[in-house]
Amino acid sequence: MTLEPGSADIVQLAWARRLGFDDGAFAAAAGERLTRADDAARAVQFVRLFGNSALTGPQWALDAAAGLADEELAQHVTLLTITRSHGGHGLGGAALFFADDLPLRQPSEELTVSHGNPEAFQLEAACPPDDVNEVGLSELEHRFTIMHVDDGRRAPVACAAYTEWEGILAHMGVLVAPEWRRRGVGSLAASIAAHEALASGLTLQWRAEVSNKGSLAIARSLGFTAGGIQTSVLLG
Structure with a gap:
């Protein structure tokens, strides 16, 4: 199924809040990568949603990623490489899926x-x-x-x-x-x-x-x- 036109905006709004950006940050970015420095962060996180991207973490991580394309940052090995000297480990990469409606599945027997x-x-x-x-x-x-x-x-x-x-x-x-x-x-x-x-x-x-x-x-x-x-x- 396909998402309604406004659903991608809803998804980006939720992620903007979760990542610590202003509500309209993804819409205002116009294809430019959003970044937010937090030197107390215990993780470096890259997210790409419907063609827009964001990177959060300590300033040294943002500096190390500045010359890298989104396609590179989407690879777990890239984040491991730029954080190796700071003990980068774990987590990995995950695909994100969304839906605003789904067909109803009926069980073949009583559940x-x-x-x-x-x-x-x-x-x-x-x-x-x-x-x-x-x-x-x-x-x-x-x-x-x-x-x-x-x-x-x-x-x-x-x-x-x-x-x-x-x-x-x-x-x-x-x-x-x-x-x-x-x-x-x-x-x-x-x-x-x-x-x-x-x-x-x-x-x-x-x-x-x-x-x-x-x-x-x-x-x-x-x-x-x-x-x-x-x-x-x-x-x-």
């Missing part, structure tokens, strides 16, 4: 969906730590966990969740139990959470590590539109 915390935490305990850290369910306020019921026993198989960014975006994440992957439950859970967020008047945001083929596939299958990339490194 049990939990909104509680214990079920989401139980699911995290059954998943690899790298997956748990990438999704960050504990940081996502609204959780929708699909439960599998067998002989009266209930077990979580997938959880989709979102939290509000700046009262504008629903930042989403999905975690699926390893034995239930490639069976459509992740997409179904994501559809449930997405429509709850849309009903609250939020624009949807999906962030997927560039190497996470499963997360990228879910975003595309649901109808999200690719809108940018976020590349970050931690310092020290």
Whole structure:
């Protein structure tokens, strides 16, 4: 699906606030890279959204990046290189997807969906730590966990969740139990959470590590539109 004309502006407004810029910063940049120096920052972050870009971090990092093109800064290895002497490490690159409407997915059978915390935490305990850290369910306020019921026993198989960014975006994440992957439950859970967020008047945001083929596939299958990339490194 395609975004409504004003949705890209909404996305850039939310990111401008999150990165510490004025509300209209992306619109006023006219294609020029936005920069904001923060010498107390513990990370260097590059974001490109719908053709506009921004870089935040200590002044020395901004100076080192001044002669580099956006395409270079979008590469995690570039940020690692310019921050090596300051202990740059971790995080990486993520594709950003957005949606202001999505087709409604209907389950083939009746589902049990939990909104509680214990079920989401139980699911995290059954998943690899790298997956748990990438999704960050504990940081996502609204959780929708699909439960599998067998002989009266209930077990979580997938959880989709979102939290509000700046009262504008629903930042989403999905975690699926390893034995239930490639069976459509992740997409179904994501559809449930997405429509709850849309009903609250939020624009949807999906962030997927560039190497996470499963997360990228879910975003595309649901109808999200690719809108940018976020590349970050931690310092020290």
